[in-house]
Amino acid sequence: MRKTVLTVLLVLLGALGMAQGDKLKACWIYVGPVGDYGWSHAHDQGRLAAEKALPWLETQYVESVPEAQAEAYIDRLVKQGCQVIFATSFGYMDSVLAAARKHPDVIFAHATGFKRAPNVATYMADFYQLYYLNGLMAGALTRSGKVGYVGAFPIPELKRHISAFALGVRAVNPDAEVLVRWIYEWYNPAAAKEATEALIADGADVLAFTEDSPTVIQVAAKKGIPSFSHYSPMQSFAPDYVVSGQLVHWEKIYIDFLAKVHAGVYTNKNLQDVDYWWLLPQGAVELGGEFGVPVNPKFIPALKAKKVKSPVFGEISVYDLVMKELALMSDVELAFDPFQGPVTDRQGKLRVPAGLRMTKQQLETMEWAAPGVTGPWPNEPK
């Protein structure tokens, strides 16, 4: 009896040892607190989901790491045994590359960056497709013909999103404008509130934004104005006023990347060309203000009532148009794209010739504004 127990124990221990040897430790560096309702929170949700999905995965994270101090934190994480390090802010770029040279055995992945190395990959889940769909809905809902947008920083990422949004608005409502106000901060509820109030005072009756808190939604809801959620599921903050929005699934990228590292597909020698640019087809992003709810049911009747003439579908309701184009953009064939030429900028200059689409590189460096966008636009090309 005792022998059997001992044998079983030994086998179990052995199995445990095997499993232990097979473990992979991945670590995350966040620029903000994980409790916020934006960027870092979404990455941490991705980390947790990856940990759940991959039994051999062990994770660790550090939050609120200032961009200038990233290298010191990376050194510490390497000392603590991290084999894969995800740096989740654009500003970590040069620190990541320096650290990667110092620790050639460690695998790095840098979110939103564009510099790679044999042991540094880059990744991004982008929303521009969803912004176009949000724009269609905003165009259908505005009565004043003015849609407000509170933007964080005038950088290519936001310019791409706002332009896609404006193209959507104009596709439904050819005379509508998108009023843009910048707050020059990723997170600042007070600024977001005042910018929202200013937009409403200027006549905006539908709002969208890029800021890491549900402020815009709350302020708009108080005045009975519909808005679009950003980044995290914010519909619960104003269940009657959030129309739709953009949601992210970083875990899709994390799980794919880590599984390939674990399987030996990705090593510290072959990441030079590994660049994830994941959109709807890969499931990295989702339409809606709440997971599983692409459009708030409260707004479906209004969206169904508004009919438009689509060059592809003929006369169609905005709701059906959103759903059809969502389906097309979710397919790997990508039969539809918001920046399908011909597209001119707001000054009338042709930016995407007929029959063409923007390349990833063009999207990532885009500075021009789509027609219908009003307000300041720093670095606008002449």
Place this chain on the structure above:
Amino acid sequence: MEDWLWTALLRALAFGTPILLAGLGEIYAERSGVVNLGVEGMMALGALAAFATAQTSGSPALGLLAALAAAALAALLFAMAAVGLRANQYVAGLALSMLGLGLAGLLGKPFEGAPLERTLPEGAFVAGALLLALALWFFLQHTYWGLVLRSAGENPEAVDAMGVNVFLVRYAAVAFGGAMAGLAGAFLSLAYRPSWADGITSGLGWIAVALAIFASWHPLKAALAALFFGALYHLSYRLQAQVTPELLKAMPYLFVVLVLSLSALGRGPSGAPEALGTPYERGERR
């Protein structure tokens, strides 16, 4: 046009309210001779105390009280160092600022993103702040204890000679200043944008410190200055298409520099308390 001015005025008042509340508190502390640079930290603690209490108890009024108490307590901690132990007021104030922000961020983790059932109306705070400005001006300029407070900041030896305890006066003024900063914090987390998040104060405490100087330590001028700061802030979004927002945002600070330079030239409004920033010690010649 009329409509335009009206919304601008309303938004200016709303945004000016936390600055005015905290600024009034700072004016009182500074009129008693103590510079407290910890406004930002006290405001954050007040905002968290208000939100946490209101969220768990369901009563925003209780939250308001908690904000007053928490921020006043933090101010007393500062006063122990700066008044009691005669530490450098500027350094102690900076420490309080960092401590308050850090502590509120840490303790506030479980409340981030939590909803608030019952909130307080923005308008009540706006009206309350204006009334407080009037009442505090009257108290400061037209009552005996107002005179004592001012004297503690101008000539503490005289107050001492009158038989009034300078330390007690300063402790009370600093604690009151803290409570006002807490009130400003409560406004942010219960009325202005009912929620809690790390960094909710976003620099308003520092503008309040600037406000005290800009208003030359006068409660009524502080109300005007807060309105002015609020208007600039609102206009930085309203006029964004016409004027660079950076310029409008820098305006409050530029004006403070301007006012200070003018007063240094002896032509503009001065009124800095004589003993401001100097710890009081009994029986010591200055």
